[in-house]
Amino acid sequence: MILKKDISKRMMIFLGILLIALVILPHVSTLSTTTLFSRIFIMAIYAMSYDILRGYMGFINLGHALFFGSGAYIVGILFNNIGNTVPMFLVAIVITLIYSSIAALIMGKIVFRSKGGGAASVVAGAMTTLALGEIVRHTAERWRDVTMGADGLSFRIPPVFADRTMFYYYALIFLIVMTLILRQFINSPTGRVLMSIRENEQRAEFLGFDTEKYKLIGLQVSGIASGFSGVMFGVMNRFVNTELLTVQQTLNALLITLVGGTGTLYGAIIGSGFVNIVQSQLLNFRRVHPIFERWLLFFGAMYVIVVIFMPKGFMGLYYSITDKRKSKLQNQTIKETSGKTS
Amino acid sequence: MGEILIETKDIGISFGGHKAVNKVSIKLEKGKLTTILGPNGAGKTTLFNLISGLLEPTEGQVFFKGTDITRLSPLKRIKMGMGRSFQLTNVFGALTAFENIRLAMQSKENIGFKIFTDHRKYHQLNEKTDKILEKVLLKDKKEFLASELSHGEQRKLELGMVMALDPEILLLDEPTAGMAIEEVPVMIDIMKNIQKSGTTIILIEHKMDMVKTLSDKLIIIVNGMFLTEGDPETVSKDPEVLKAYLGGGVLDELAAKS
Numbered sequence A: 001m002i003l004k005k006d007i008s009k010r011m012m013i014f015l016g017i018l019l020i021a022l023v024i025l026p027h028v029s030t031l032s033t034t035t036l037f038s039r040i041f042i043m044a045i046y047a048m049s050y051d052i053l054r055g056y057m058g059f060i061n062l063g064h065a066l067f068f069g070s071g072a073y074i075v076g077i078l079f080n081n082i083g084n085t086v087p088m089f090l091v092a093i094v095i096t097l098i099y100s101s102i103a104a105l106i107m108g109k110i111v112f113r114s115k116g117g118g119a120a121s122v123v124a125g126a127m128t129t130l131a132l133g134e135i136v137r138h139t140a141e142r143w144r145d146v147t148m149g150a151d152g153l154s155f156r157i158p159p160v161f162a163d164r165t166m167f168y169y170y171a172l173i174f175l176i177v178m179t180l181i182l183r184q185f186i187n188s189p190t191g192r193v194l195m196s197i198r199e200n201e202q203r204a205e206f207l208g209f210d211t212e213k214y215k216l217i218g219l220q221v222s223g224i225a226s227g228f229s230g231v232m233f234g235v236m237n238r239f240v241n242t243e244l245l246t247v248q249q250t251l252n253a254l255l256i257t258l259v260g261g262t263g264t265l266y267g268a269i270i271g272s273g274f275v276n277i278v279q280s281q282l283l284n285f286r287r288v289h290p291i292f293e294r295w296l297l298f299f300g301a302m303y304v305i306v307v308i309f310m311p312k313g314f315m316g317l318y319y320s321i322t323d324k325r326k327s328k329l330q331n332q333t334i335k336e337t338s339g340k341t342s
Numbered sequence B: 001m002g003e004i005l006i007e008t009k010d011i012g013i014s015f016g017g018h019k020a021v022n023k024v025s026i027k028l029e030k031g032k033l034t035t036i037l038g039p040n041g042a043g044k045t046t047l048f049n050l051i052s053g054l055l056e057p058t059e060g061q062v063f064f065k066g067t068d069i070t071r072l073s074p075l076k077r078i079k080m081g082m083g084r085s086f087q088l089t090n091v092f093g094a095l096t097a098f099e100n101i102r103l104a105m106q107s108k109e110n111i112g113f114k115i116f117t118d119h120r121k122y123h124q125l126n127e128k129t130d131k132i133l134e135k136v137l138l139k140d141k142k143e144f145l146a147s148e149l150s151h152g153e154q155r156k157l158e159l160g161m162v163m164a165l166d167p168e169i170l171l172l173d174e175p176t177a178g179m180a181i182e183e184v185p186v187m188i189d190i191m192k193n194i195q196k197s198g199t200t201i202i203l204i205e206h207k208m209d210m211v212k213t214l215s216d217k218l219i220i221i222v223n224g225m226f227l228t229e230g231d232p233e234t235v236s237k238d239p240e241v242l243k244a245y246l247g248g249g250v251l252d253e254l255a256a257k258s
């Protein structure tokens, strides 16, 4: 399933065409579509970072938004207080990197301490992450001098990011680079150990892996990616508020990975496209009927539909189609060879 | 007696008043294949759990190569050279057979926390993994997901994973459990080969006839307690052992003695 071999030639061609289409897109679409796609790219990385945890490590993090929201706050606070320059953007990236790895370390040290698995400890772990996320959100709300509390923080961004079309390209590059990095991580020896931990942590430990350390690394990588996507999100919106730190924001990542396919990495990109497009369409329908303002309602409905009809998301659907074709071929060859021997 | 690799001293554990393992003292000799034999529920797996660190004893101590390891984590024991398999098949279902063993090999070769190199680039690991797959007769199944393998194949895979770790001492919990009769000799051959390479093996079984030819020594556990030990010929003829296997009096006798 997840252990897909290297990309086929056909896939390369498809990706090439897709890339060209995405490069052309802002020149043939409206500004709002361009911005929507920037959002899709950034949210894809946010969701991908979540997939590393849930899909590859088997860890449910209900406080995942704390990395994302903090990234957005870090860049906003720096631009607001020190200066909206490109070097300051780079400083924001570095600070987010450090902040996320420390936050992940603290979170992991607390959550991963209780060993042994079991439903009770999974729930306890999830609850702890929820509480940690809430602590960060609460802090952001209370620290009014810097964060403007519940009003949210608006800020100016460096001129190079101001052009929507140019920003679209930055977001696209961000998507590609981060996807390659996270893909490399999943294919690294450490990534493989994480998958074995998802399958059976006790067994992984009996193979001689210090599972807690591996999980900490996984959470740090995921947290950093989430934080970076938060920085990009903040720059795109030129605004950050505590909503980016809420459980709802974590659930967005969950929904995107569910729709796209958990444990598939690329599912996050497809899921982000689907969810964001549906969400923006619903907002357009607001004029038709106020019920369309109830994003949460549709969120729930979409969740149910996916779980019932597409339990493995779009990527699962895709893999099952290609696998069927493959296993058909395999069956044929088995029949042929067994025909020869008998 | 040769060098002792593992020793338990009056080790015991109780679950809610029930003594699953009760003051068991055994010595396991280097280079030998020792079989722990006993009826269902005798406490064999629990004894393994105490030796491998999955459970902490309520009394007694465990020594490994002369060191008291009673309070050490399973991980530390593995790093010291202990390997174990599980009675209930315990493989990584969503990963391929190859990947299951490759991971064990990765651990053995101490690749460490690499995050930016591709796991497929470690050609040496891949070659060694292929060799193990060959040894456990799963070479043609290497690209199958572990969950797609038959029960017998999963047992072989499980064995392959501990073999890849190349431990000094191997704890095997009923490696033939649930296997089809015709597959059992294959498994025995594999174990013989491991033994030949110098690895110490402790085997849990409850099928007396299967282990008689294979083992250097038998240790009989009944009702959580050590009953007797010795070479397979003598022990298998021991009337007390036979009684234990037929169920009955011996349990009460043991209880009266202690």
Ligand SMILES: Nc1ncnc2c1ncn2[C@@H]1O[C@H](COP(=O)(O)OP(=O)(O)OP(=O)(O)O)[C@@H](O)[C@H]1O
Residues within 6 Å of the ligand: B015, B020, B038, B039, B040, B041, B042, B043, B044, B045, B046, B047, B087, B206
């Ligand atoms: N974690 C546990 N909690 C409670 N009771 C346990 C636990 N593990 C084992 N027991 C009990 O301890 C006793 C010994 O079990 P154990 O699994 O060690 O037996 P065994 O000799 O391995 O049997 P089998 O041949 O069936 O595998 C049984 O009565 C079992 O119910």
Ligand SMILES: [Mg+2]
Residues within 6 Å of the ligand: B044, B045, B046, B087
């Ligand atoms: Mg048992």
